[in-house]
Structures are given as structure tokens and as C-alpha cells.
Amino acid sequence: MSLSPLYNLSKLKYFDGSSNEIFAEEDDHNLSPKFQLQSLYLSGPFLLPKNSHMNLSFLSISMNYFQGQIPSEIRAHLPRLEFLSMSDNSVNGSIPSSLGNISSLRVLDLSNNVLTGRILSNNSLQGQIPIWIWDMSSLEFLDLSGNDFSGPLPPTIGTSSNLRYIYLSRNKLQAPITMTFNGSSQILALDLSHNNLTGRIPEWIGGLSNLIFLLLSYNNLEGEIPIHLSSVAHNNLFGKTPARVAQFATFEESSYKDNPFLCGEPLPKICGAIMPPSPTPTSTKNEDNGGFIDMEVFYVTFGVAYIMVLLVIAAVLYINPYWQRAWFHFIEVSINNCYYFLVDNLPILSKFGFS
Incomplete structure (x- = not known):
């Protein structure tokens, strides 16, 4: 062409x-x-x-x-x-x-x-x-x-x-x-x-x-x-700073300025450290110093909550007769279902007087 x-x-x-x-x-x-x-x-x-x-x-x-x-x-x-x-x-x-x-x-x-x-x-x-x-x-x-x-x-x-x-x-x-x-x-x-x-x-x-x-x-x-x-200041770097050897030994805290997710020397933030709670004048003998939860308080709270739930259920059944009958009927049906399940699936139980 x-x-x-x-x-x-x-x-x-x-x-x-x-x-x-x-x-x-x-x-x-x-x-x-x-x-x-x-x-x-x-x-x-x-x-x-x-x-x-x-x-x-x-x-x-x-x-x-x-x-x-x-x-x-x-x-x-x-x-x-x-x-x-x-x-x-x-x-x-x-x-x-x-x-x-x-x-x-x-x-x-x-x-x-x-x-x-x-x-x-x-x-x-x-x-x-x-x-x-x-x-x-x-x-x-x-x-x-x-x-x-x-x-x-x-x-x-x-x-x-x-x-x-x-x-x-x-x-x-x-x-x-x-x-x-x-x-x-x-x-x-x-x-x-x-x-x-x-x-x-x-x-x-x-x-x-x-x-x-x-x-x-x-x-x-x-x-x-x-x-x-x-200097690597004013970035969004994260993780641990390099070991302070060779040229990195000259890096000061200002070299890592405004990198909130960095940790390690020469920064004050220590990698993997859990900041301790503020000290209080008194402490219990059973306090777990390795965590944030007071286990004694946890057990007491759990027990009180469990008892409160049972009391609420009992009060509701006492006040409302209809729910009371329905509740006992549900329990009776559940017991019968369990009984016939055991009889049908475990014949050996009949030898012990359960038939």
C-alpha cells in the first residue's frame, strides 16, 4: 500500500x-x-x-x-x-x-x-x-x-x-x-x-x-x-523499629516522629507490652495481676445473675397461672419423651424395673 x-x-x-x-x-x-x-x-x-x-x-x-x-x-x-x-x-x-x-x-x-x-x-x-x-x-x-x-x-x-x-x-x-x-x-x-x-x-x-x-x-x-x-517521620509506618546497629544507631526519637503504630527503641512505646492499670491504695489478696479481670468479682457477679434469673422465672410462673400450667405440661412432656426414648433405644434398662 x-x-x-x-x-x-x-x-x-x-x-x-x-x-x-x-x-x-x-x-x-x-x-x-x-x-x-x-x-x-x-x-x-x-x-x-x-x-x-x-x-x-x-x-x-x-x-x-x-x-x-x-x-x-x-x-x-x-x-x-x-x-x-x-x-x-x-x-x-x-x-x-x-x-x-x-x-x-x-x-x-x-x-x-x-x-x-x-x-x-x-x-x-x-x-x-x-x-x-x-x-x-x-x-x-x-x-x-x-x-x-x-x-x-x-x-x-x-x-x-x-x-x-x-x-x-x-x-x-x-x-x-x-x-x-x-x-x-x-x-x-x-x-x-x-x-x-x-x-x-x-x-x-x-x-x-x-x-x-x-x-x-x-x-x-x-x-x-x-x-x-x-528520617522516616510523618508517615504511617507500623511494627517494630530496626535494631539500633550500624546506621540505625544514629536514628533518634525524632526520626520516627508521627508514626503512631511504631514501637521499640528509641521510642517510649514498648512492643507487645500491656500497660499496667493505675495503682490503687488497696487491693484484694486474690487479685490476678496478670490480667484485666478480677476473677473473684466475676464469680460473685455470675452467681448473683444466675439466682436472679431463677427468681424471675419463679415469680412469673407464680403470678400467671396459665404460664404455670404450660410450664409444668412442658416439663411432663419432656420427661415422657426422654423415658420412651430410653425404653426404645436401651432395652437393657427394662431389666432394672423401668418397664
Whole structure:
């Protein structure tokens, strides 16, 4: 299927060509389509005309059979691209640096391909993370995990960065964590686990006020945990506090403040303890100190209640003759039923004079 019949549709904005074999013929390369697509959904092989300049902002061509390399002139053809997804294809080669020059790009997903050059997640990318990727001012989500990136982290992320989520786990990143986030307190997730990072945990991590997910496990970090990360106050944590060893020995009572369900040192609340009752001037000799119930009072109360019930029943039967007759009739019937039940089911009783 060729796209040339669609080139004159000047008002075309949305196009779904999935489950087709879409391609561009040689003559189409010199044509410029009149439509200004806003959304494009495709599956199957697809080639963009070489000389087109489109205002396309959303491009999703994932889960296809695309092969070959990403065109190096992609910025020239799609300068206003905001969303690009080419995941789950067979794209190979390196990622062109021109992608970093698309300042409007917010989401880039090239995962699950066979990329071998530089840059995304679950590929075979290696070398250092390119500096230009940190200059994409509109980028919010970056996932480079599961590759072979090595070397140090970038030194800084500028104030113009809109990054919210950074996933760099399962690589071979080395050296101390030297990067800083200038004015980037909007970081929500930072995953640097499963690398070879060394040195101390930087103090600036504690300044990321909006951070809700931090993973630094499986590295070679050393030193103390920054004081900003030594507090879990103002949460709804419950259970017993960790043993006061290693870094947890520095946790004071203020570190667990406003967690009403926590117990254990250094908190005054002892786990599993029953608060003793207030002392009284006198106490009985038979008081059970191990519980909250005075058993002597319990037995007396139970006996009085039992007697009161019997007296109430007797008074009702005495006052109301009808209920009295009905009650004695009920007792007589019950006795007879029990007698005949025993006679029918236990013949041996007749030998003892019960017949």
C-alpha cells in the first residue's frame, strides 16, 4: 500500500494504517504531503518520504518488524515530535545524535530492539551515556536500564531539565555519584541499583523533596547515610523499629516522629507490652495481676445473675397461672419423651424395673 493517494488530503489529522504493508515508492520521495498529521498508528513495514517536513507530534510504530537504522535526519523531518515509540522491533545500529536536538521530545521509547551503538532499556548499548540526552529540556521519563553503559554519571543536570523518572539500573556505571540536579527537586524516581558505583551517597539526594522512589542497592557505596535520609517521620509506618546497629544507631526519637503504630527503641512505646492499670491504695489478696479481670468479682457477679434469673422465672410462673400450667405440661412432656426414648433405644434398662 502506497501513501501517495493520501497526500492530497489536506485536512487529514488522524491516520490508522495498522495491519497493512505501508511503504513509500521512489516517486513519492520527491512529493510533500498536504496533510498535517497529529496522530499516526501503524503496524507493518513503513517508510517516510525523505523530503517531507511534517508537524507530527505523536509517532508510535512499536511492535512491528522494522529493521535497519534510525534515520539520522529524523530531526529535519519531524522537528516538533513530542512522543516517539519504536519499541519491540528489530531496529539496529546506533541512535542518531539528532534525536537530542528535538527540543520538544518528551517521551522516547526504543526498548526491546537490537541497538548496539549508543542508546534504551534492555538492549546491548555500551559506552558512556551521551551528554546530549541530558539536554533534552522536555524529556520527563528516561529508562536506560538493562544495558552495558559504563563510565561515570553525567556531572550535572541543568535547571531547564523536566526529568521526573530516571532508571539507570543493571548497567556497568562506575565512579562516585557526582551528578547534581540544579533546581530539579521535581525528581520522583531515581534507580541506580545494580551498578559499580563507589564513594558516598551524596547529600543532594536528601534535597530532592518530591522523591518517592530511590534505589541504590547492589553497588559499592560506602560511608554514612546522609542525615536527610535518616528520617522516616510523618508517615504511617507500623511494627517494630530496626535494631539500633550500624546506621540505625544514629536514628533518634525524632526520626520516627508521627508514626503512631511504631514501637521499640528509641521510642517510649514498648512492643507487645500491656500497660499496667493505675495503682490503687488497696487491693484484694486474690487479685490476678496478670490480667484485666478480677476473677473473684466475676464469680460473685455470675452467681448473683444466675439466682436472679431463677427468681424471675419463679415469680412469673407464680403470678400467671396459665404460664404455670404450660410450664409444668412442658416439663411432663419432656420427661415422657426422654423415658420412651430410653425404653426404645436401651432395652437393657427394662431389666432394672423401668418397664
